Amino acid sequence: MRHAPRGMALVALLTLLAFVGGTAGAASHSDAPLIKQDPQVNLTDVYAFVGTKYNDPREKVLSVVVHVRPFSEPGDGVIYDRFADDARYSIHIAHPATGADVLRYDFKFSNVNPQSAPGLKNPNTILSYGLGAELGPINNVGDARQNFTQTYDVTKVVVADDKGPRGAISRIANDLLTPPPNVGARTTPAYNDASGKAVSGATSFAALDRYTRQTVFGLASGEAVFAGPREDGFFADTPAIFDLLDPRILGGGLGQAGTGVDGFKGFNVLAYAIQIPLHHLPSFDYQSPFFGPQTGVGVYASVSRPSVTIRLASTEARSEGPFVQVNRMGNPLFNEVLVALRDKDNYNRRTPTEDAAFATYARNPEVAVLLNTVFNTSFATTNREDLVAVFIPDVLRVNTATGPVRLAGQAGFSRLGFLGGDTASGVSGGWPNGRRLGDDVVDIALTAVASGPTYTTITVVGDNINANDQVYNQVFPYSATPHAGPTNRKDPE
């Protein structure tokens, strides 16, 4: 699921529909009310695409990057956002046609509030960064100046393979370091340039900042992983889409100016990410509504918590009891734009194999009804098997027979994927073939809603935001370097 503004835009749209004689009911100010209170486990975006290994451009890998914790404030101060220590952050590899899990990677994080070493070097200060055993800028991740350092373990679960259910569990990483947040030029200088702004856009591993380089770990099992603060790579201005009718109705009050403002500009997220060698992955046949028969895998992310959460400030979370999934995400926009309010939390609890229950939301998209009402158009509102094929089951389907795909900033990349001419071997470079950082999923999704099911005429619908506020890195972990606390892009320039 996604953050509040997109949900709020939908609410605004529903309100708007009431103005123009629609049937909108009472609307909550959250796209999934239960999760809004629990930002640390709130998934914002899942990216999955065929790339190359961080330190070997010859080896093809499946890269999966998951963003959680929307609207992390770069200048938070004191604590900064951390991964919840009582939750299980998972990346699932699934059958692209059935949605059934075949492989799962679980990331589990150390205590968010330790009182002593190794989690905390110096309990007698308010500073988590810049004053540990000694005072000064952090030169290396976990050095004497980094007071608090969160670590994590990664477990690989082979759920099933082509011979049937398995269940083999192996710990593939222990006590890996996460980098510090970008506190600012004086505390975390290696993230920033001379003006104190975060430096991003690295085109090779060697060009990444030192903290990120030091926290990308190649594992003996063949995977590579990263976890830590990143810039929020999503960009959208949903209210502008509805500007056509009357900008004043939607102007103001939404936390966005309504004139092409990236509502996610200047914010950070937390990211966990993995690169899996392609030869470690199964390959399944599936059908794409746009590109015909394909082979590849399905990808989605989830966060689970133990059924009884034991949150004691002074100890490690102890429950390893049965985990209950509290959040899930595959394709962008599905749960917040297509799924009706009454089913949003239900969706978060289910697995993709149960997604047939939600197919009606893709087949009869309410958003098309709303667009028709607002724009006086006649987009198809029923029998949208094209959208069902994209969203059900709700996993990102990644063709692993082609690639590596073009990345944002590289020649031939289009934020619109195949709609912008960015294809290889007849397959889109980006969503709905997997999803890359920089794919303009709002424009692609609304254009698809407006142009299908025949696509004989591409009707372009979208917002006025075409790029992220920060340039992405072109190497794992791909997401842009986190904004600095004192100098981030929320400030007018």
Add this chain to the structure above:
Amino acid sequence: MTPRIVLAAAAAALLVLGATPGARAAGGAAAPERPSVDQTIDRLTGKTRREGQDRAAWAALGDAFMQKARETADASYYGRAEEAFERARSLDPGHGDALVGLAWVQSARHEFEKSIEWAEKALALDPANAAAYALLGDAALEMGDYDLAAEHYQKMLDLRPDISAYSRTAHFLFVIGDVRRATWLMDRAITAGGPYPENAAWCRAQLALMHLATGNLVAAEQIVDAAMSRTPNNYHVLFAQGRVRAARGSYAGAIESYRRAAAIAPQHEVIVALGRLYTVTGDSTRAEQQWTLVETINRLNRANGVTGDVQIARFLADRDRRLPEAVAIAEREFKRRPSVFAADALAWAYYKNGRYADARRLAAKALAHHTPDASFLFHAGMIHARLADRATAQRQLAQALSLNPAFDPIDGPVAAATLAELGARAPDEPQP
């Protein structure tokens, strides 16, 4: 390879963008045969010869010459149109169509101050003259006064919403960065239709270029295909076809389209586009011929009273020709008409002359309205790269490529290469 649905899409001729099906027929090919502009000119020339006192016929003849100039890009028709409008005015000093016609001629020559004078005369006689407001809006837009342009265009729309009003407003909205409403309105303009096939063809070409400028290549292709099936010999449509083909990487096909467009009307922008493609395909002889032709066109235009200073300044800067002159021209133009296009041309001319701080100041003005033109972002990014503002340079170059990855066959790869170079060093390494 193109996805199958898109192939199917290409086969379908009809464009329906935000409009209800069925409302389409008005602007479609099924409309009854209308006289061509040459037939109209013949008829009106005969009429004015027989009835020399018919002021309405003289003004209509002026309009027909202006239409002829649109269809051929032959600036010599402006003089003939001006003569006809003057004849009408000499018969009746308060003839509204004649006054608006004279404003139109001056606007076509980029003499916006003079255009404003004539339009205001027309409005003094008839405050409800929609065409006069259209020309006042055009002048304000060209002179970079976007608030005033909005005001004039609003009056125009309130008085008479038609293809002329919709398409002008669409162009204006695009310049100030409101892409969605711009494309929506341009589609309205096509639906509304005009007296000559050229009118809707121009709108289709503009709509295709708007989509292309924002990276919507497949949508642009569909519109170009629809336009080509209706008006296969329109140079605006051929130019748009060339741009779409170049964006697909089909340089030979694009050159063919540009050559056909140039054979009909050798416009500055098509010759420049042709020269740039000859450059990237290694045909330096033909490229050089185009650059000579660009300068010749500029001289011819001046001889016909047309000034095209922003584009020639940008051309000189792009080609590293007479760089001090490029700055002088752009400075003069920006002082007189501070539009985003003038700001961009001046920024680029400063950059080429090594005046990077001045260039940055002007680049900020060019970007102030979020005009969806990747070349503005490219120029700004290159300027910031020179000023060692790496983060800003990276962001702007990435935005240029994100907006329209195929914005230019020469500058696009430079943007990507510069981005790669800027991203090749870690922050703690010494910067070059």
